[in-house]
Amino acid sequence: MSGAHRLGAARELNQPYGGTLVNLLVDPGRAAELKAASRDLASLDLSPRQLADLEMLATGVLSPLTSFMGQADYEAVCAGMRLADGRLWPVPVTLDVSLKFAESIAPGRPIALRDAEGTLMAVLTVAEIWQPDRGAEAQCLYGTRSFTHAAANQLLNAGGEACVTGKLEVVELPLHHDFGPLRRTPAEVRAQLARRGATRVVGYHPRHLMHRAHVEFTKRTAYLHDAVLLIQAAIGRRGLNDADHFSRVRALRAALDHYSAQVAQLNLLELSPRHSGARSALWHAILHKNFGCSHFIVEHDYDDQGEGATGDPLYGRYHALDSVTWHAQEIGIEVVPFRNLVLEEDQPEKLLSPRGASRRMKGRIRETSHEQHAEVAHWFSYPTVLEEWRKTLRHGFTLFFTGLSGAGKSTLAQVLYARLKEQEARPVTLLDGDIVRKNISSELGFSREHRDMNVLRQGYMASLITRHGGIAICAPIAPYANTRAQVRAMVEEDGDFIEIYVATPLTTCETRDRKGLYARARAGLIKQFTGVSDPYETPVNPEIVVDTSLQSAGEAADKILAYLTAQGYLGRGSTMEAETHKIKHEPITLWTSDAGSLPQTLSSGDGASSPGAGKRLYK
Template sequence: MSSERAAELKAAARDFISLDLNPRQLCDLEMLATGAFSPLTGFMGRADYEQVCSSMRLADGTLWPVPVTLNVPLATAERLAAGQKVALRDIEGTMIAVLTVAEIWRPDKVREAEALYGTSKPTHPEANYLLNVAGEACVAGTIEVVELSARHDFLSFRGAPAALRAAFQAAGTHLVLAYQTHKAMHRAHVEFTRNIARAHNAHLLIQGVVGKKDLGETTHYARARALRAVLDRYPPDGARLNLLDLSTRQCGPRATLWHAIINKNYGCTHFVVGHDHHDLGEYADGAPVYGRFQGLELAARHEHELGVRLVPMRNLIYEEDHPEHFLVGRTSQRHVSVPDGHSPFGRPERGHEIAQWFSYPAVLRQIVPPRQQQGITLFFTGLSGSGKSTVAQVLVAKLMEVSSRPVTLLDGDVVRKHLSSELGFSREHRDLNILRLGYVSSLIASHGGIVICAPIAPYAQTRAQVRGMIEQHGIFIEVYIATPISMCETRDRKGLYARARAGLIKNFTGVSDPYEAPTAAEIAIDTSNISPQQAADDILAYLFAGGLIEPPADAADAGHVAPEAQAAPRTQRPEAEPRPAR
């Protein structure tokens, strides 16, 4: 856009309706403006949207698997009309672009969720965003970009598609292998990409995804520093890092196809695909959300049309006799298999113990703070009357006594009152309440705080979802207060159980609604025969033993249980050993 046209739009903007874009919409707008979403030049209208949902193609037949829409609240949509101009602004109010409205329409969000994510349940975070956060109406039209949001970080690693294509052409680079990641790269990732780039005689482009979904995300700084730290592990001029402001959708197979198209727009001729590319991980029952290799299989069916060669991410083998490198091949007794480059000893981002050969010190310094500086979430779960709130309150006091770290208590009843007062007690609303609790906890953990949550949280799948959300930022410890329901009823000062058994309270957990007891909680305590103080001491001892909290020198004199005297809770579920703190 010319400076004259930009000045003209800025002057006229005082008469435009303004729309403040959220972080995801800002990312989408930047990807549209820079050509990363080519052939798209603007947010989708109804015809493209419906075809993409049903057949992964635009209305003109072009392959495109993911809807890119500008969702707005109904109240905003009702103020708009075709031909009207809308100022699209960032969170600071700066006008980024002007949209001339061509179409206002209502999406079928349930159908979209089923098409993209295979579910319309809120336990899938992207489905939850679509159904419960994204606006009910969509606006499409011509976009004129005035000025993109200013970037202040890692400027040398932010290249637009046209700029990268020009740089590759100027360097005489004809083959470019894209490795896209939203995580740090460790030794296995580096070994694989270095070897596969050499095998294809290609230049490596590391596409580090840093696009935000919400205002609370700040973790891209550590990831970007960690990615920068591996560049010297490649031959000179053999690899390039680029930070991609893509707000991912975590839609598994469709995401694989989408990312291949995006990377082609950056000049890439080859694209690395993992066995679970942009899968969410595993549900509570251990099953992958989308299934292994589904993304690769879908993209492979369109490989010729894509014009990009797909390179499967292979399992790598660490050979003890040759610790200086990884191998691709069969295992033996002196081999350790590393599927897709992830550590068999756990995720370092989650605080697990890390084998010396797994990564590089320069990478780990960026992504793994000392254990005693990592955010901790103690997530209590149990029946009403089991003692969760009481033990949690005692634990807060004991933690404040021995540590200067900030401690936040999120009690189930208090959160219901202040954060989820509009919600009822259907399964859907209970899930949403717990997911909100998990989101707040993840923010606290991301800043190194300690948060104690004490909801009922009756459903295993939702608890697993919260675990995954929080473990991106810190350590998650599930504390199951395993007090039997008979004891809970004897403590029922409010008479809730009696009213529930009389049919006066519907959907009451443990009576008319199920409680899915944890089978592998880190800590399990039955408060039937121990005091809240003893229970809190058990949890504190677990934190001491795991090196998560430094015990005071006078712990014994102060009445606290020393870690060497008691390294685990005194009461555990017999069928499940507690897992080590993550």
């Protein structure tokens, strides 16, 4: 083993892996050319993971990769954690497609890569079409082909049968309406760090939340290395409505309050988890280097899901730490092992084993009553973190957008969805009209009967969400008043219905016409098209009216949120708030597992400090 790589006293930020930060975004002129040409290209709708990978390729997070992998790189990475040219790279990044789609394209021809709504994201000029060995990939990455391993199961059962690669030209990045100030590309983070005069940066990739142990250790690490702490939260997800990243980010933002602004900053990384142990640790080290990190914290059991229901470590307890340490010099980053912070009730000098102590303590927590659980929480975590993570559900309701095609319903619904997820603990589900039709009503046509049936299906799903205390957001055209009334009746059986009329004029909608639908309708190619050859029945008494030709989506969302707050739908107190106030703010003392180190005293906010009753802080 080569030992930990030492970077010494750096005068500038650590260079990207491979020496150059990749940028695949084309200039506006080329983007316009690609958009015009894309109308005649074969189109591939990207999955959430593929879209996240595209964004990371485009912004240089995955430097030095400049496209999705070809077969030679894929096989070399799976077999030996290296690209075909010999450079270290532990995780394959491929663009998988169905065999049917693969048979419809050919090398040398460009294809349009689109998001779920059909917006052009990039154009890929095909260079190679090939078939991966998913079984071998699962064995190499996860050490198992068992369906009990969640990541292996997804790879074996949800991946496409073929893969495509080629020259990648990115037209635009995916829009994210949530947590905008926390979403920064490697170039933007590097610029921020440079303005602060930072040259030494400790990267930390929290698996879930950050509790007292994580905050105290990372704070101490940054101090000892005279460095800035960059907390990178991976929030890539399998589907649009996964709730975890919203509550996680709110909880991480609450934990950030326990650092000074000069010590730490939080950044969100659109990275979908791979759960491949040491390979993931190596990959994250490389990715953090691309953001300018000179140091990277590695925890034990890194990204280890365990084998099925047993929970036993699949990759080896310290395999990840050993692997990153071994390759640190080649990557160009310094490794910081995560030391366990320990509180032992009777013998503070006795160190507890990481996994064994964690299991014992988890068992004790599960067996405690609610009041005892709150007592445990005060030494385990921070009240504000727990509050964000465990807010109770509230009364459900449905927000029903209606308006012409191109009125801005989908954009406004997405903005509102993100705003609500930023501040709400209740489940929020977006039922976009185009996406619901593609996945739930794909057999339906566009006759009045079928359009009504599609809207009623959305209404039924919204009523179920509302019934169980969630917030449903629907954004169909829904041109007929009687159908909208039926949806209202379904929802109001168990909750509240708020109709939002997006009253953008037809002329404005036609000028937008991103999908070319109005032009085709005017040419007689689309029959019974709302606003052209079929009527739209204007809502008589909607709860809210907005016009996106007169106000931006953000301004319209503010108007809707103000209405919801004024009517009492938002801002109600939760029972969790009362439980949080019961938690006692008592100081506790932490001992690290570093031999010879002094006890680290941690106060929970009152300014006092003293040794507390011994307990172990674990993840």
